[in-house]
Amino acid sequence: MPDPLNSSELRRAENFLCRLAQAEMFAEEISNLTSGERVAKNSPLKWLNPFIDRDNILRVGGRLSNAPLTTLLAQVEMCLNSRPLTPMPQDPSDLEVLTPGHFLIGENTQSVPEVDLMRTADNRLDHWELTQKRFQVIWSRWYPEYLQQLQSRATKGCNPPVSIEEGRIVIIKEDNVPSAKWPLGKITKLHPGKDGVVRVVTLRTASAKEVVRAVSKIALLPVLSQSSIIE
Incomplete structure (x- = not known):
């Protein structure tokens, strides 16, 4: 029986699944942010200040900033x-x-x-x-x-x-x-x-x-x- 996953492995698995889901739902936004461009005006994330964190996960920073x-x-x-x-x-x-x-x-x-x-x-x-x-x-x-x-x-x-x-x-x-x-x-x-x-x-x-x-x-x-x- 394989050993149970530790907390670090669980976190990496969670981040991997999150990246897969985001790549399917927000492919254009991720591509724009990765290349240093702005998110398109018709994007639902336009006014939420989206950014890519160090784990390459798409996050937003504008919901509570104002x-x-x-x-x-x-x-x-x-x-x-x-x-x-x-x-x-x-x-x-x-x-x-x-x-x-x-x-x-x-x-x-x-x-x-x-x-x-x-x-x-x-x-x-x-x-x-x-x-x-x-x-x-x-x-x-x-x-x-x-x-x-x-x-x-x-x-x-x-x-x-x-x-x-x-x-x-x-x-x-x-x-x-x-x-x-x-x-x-x-x-x-x-x-x-x-x-x-x-x-x-x-x-x-x-x-x-x-x-x-x-x-x-x-x-x-x-x-x-x-x-x-x-x-």
Whole structure:
């Protein structure tokens, strides 16, 4: 009875069978790569960065090389699709707002809780954590800029401009807000000063908690008037 194959012999046999199968399925690709040419444009391996390794086996290197960038772009897209556009007209008593996600999937997009990595050095992070840190940096810069743009749209882009009044749904400006999270509140009480100008309001949050915030710490949502809808 012959001796059983050792690990080295099994590996060589596996590589031999792999080369036979690849020679039948990807003969043109192997020929191009062996001669130093590029893979044909109509090849299914074109965008996978194929190469020949030291065992003369055809391998690909592009399936995961762009994974961090793809993940980052998908997360940024999720944030864009979660941004509040205007209060939901069906039930103004609820803290529900219309988002681009409603047009895509019928509801607002949801994000997974994450660890804050903004203050962690890059050399202490793995590939996934580094991608999350880049995403958090993008969010921390875009979030306040979008709130400023939203405020300008509500006060200058609407006709008539959106005013501060009871029952109005607003975004509460908070520091260190997690990605794709938009703290919403409903104005329940106005606190005008001696000059009659409202600078402080009382809000009811999604957790039914009453909080007091300065007007500078809230962002009004644009509201379409009936005349604008008819037009």
